[in-house]
Amino acid sequence: HHRFSILYAASGGRLCVSVRDYYCYKFQMRPGIFNPILFGKRLFQQFAVDTYIKIENSRLDYIWGHQDKIRADLYQGLVDSLHAGEGRADSVEKRTVLATSFIGGPRDMRRRYMDAMALVRRYGKPDIFLTMTCNPNWDEIRQELYPGQTPQDRPDLVVRVFRAKLEELKNKLLKKDILGKVRAYVYVVEFQKRGLPHAHFLLIMEGRYKLTCPEQYDRLISAELPNKKKYPELYKLVVKHMMHGPCGALNPECPCTKGRPSCKNHYPRPFNAATLQGP
Structure with a gap:
């Protein structure tokens, strides 16, 4: 009776709930209540995919029956x-x-495309292309895992944390103006092959905040390693998350090299001053 009351309240007082509402209720983490679904590991991944198919089929059935x-x-x-x-x-x-x-349908995709083109026509071409990628090692994810679990065992937790951080990024970009005043924007959320979500933003800035010279770009973008002594935390993050390797002969056990003569991603060998020395 208690669970029915929670579901009834979450559905806005409707006696019949949608497939999406039902599975949102089933996927919740509740203190002191054991939820076997969240301990299924790879079976949970398959269950989540099947759930999405159910939701999509439910929406398709509704559209088919309400063409008028x-x-x-x-x-x-x-x-x-x-x-x-x-x-x-x-x-x-x-x-x-x-x-x-219907998300992903031809009319939905065309509408989104036309909206984006209308923004470009009205406000000019985008100034900033920004990507946000989910990191499974975020503290907010690691701290909520049950004993013995890894992030890939909890797709529900990963997407919830990503969504929360995405909303915070939007707040910083659009309200706190961390990159300047944004005049118009569009963004899309995609899922990588391994299941992690990432978002792509296109930002059209207001006139005085548009990037028009290399010096302005250099204030926002850096393609160099940060100064290790001046910015130790930033240096550590860049080395950990934005560099490939060591691989190849320096680390034969690296996943990109294991069982291969060289890096499968064709990264070159790290620069070594000794290679420049003569015999």
Whole structure:
């Protein structure tokens, strides 16, 4: 009865909850309550994927059964068939049109593209391309793992922490103006092959904050190692997260070299002053 009350309240007082609401409830971490789903490791990963498929199928079923509400009659008939190159009368069928609200559908993608192009047309080309990548070693993730778990065992925790940090980044960029006044922006969240999310931002800055010369770029971007004595913490982070290796002959057990004669990513051997010396 207690769990039903929580789910009823979370659904906004509706007796029937959506598939998404139900699984959001099931995936929650609750102090003192053992949730076997969160201990499934790779089975949990598969369960999360299956859950997404259920949610998507539920939305597709709704769209299929409510074509009249999205004015699908405007997108079907002989004219559409002729535009599609169909000349046979027996091949003209009723089309199912995906609503703009269906994420990833053709109308949704076209709407997003047109919105982005409208921003560029109105405010000019973007000034900054910014990427934020999820780090599975973030303290906020490590501290919430159950004993014996690794970050890849908890896709729910990883995406929640990433979402929280993404919102904080948006707050710093758009309200606290850490890079200057932003006039318009677009961003997209993607998932890498190993499952970690990352976000790409395009920022269009206001006139006085636009980057117009190398000196302005140098204030925001650095392609050099920070001064180890002046910025020890920043130096440690850059060396740890933004450098590849050592690999190859210096570290044959490195994953990119193990079982291979050289780095699979074709990184060159580290610079060594001794190679410049003559015989």
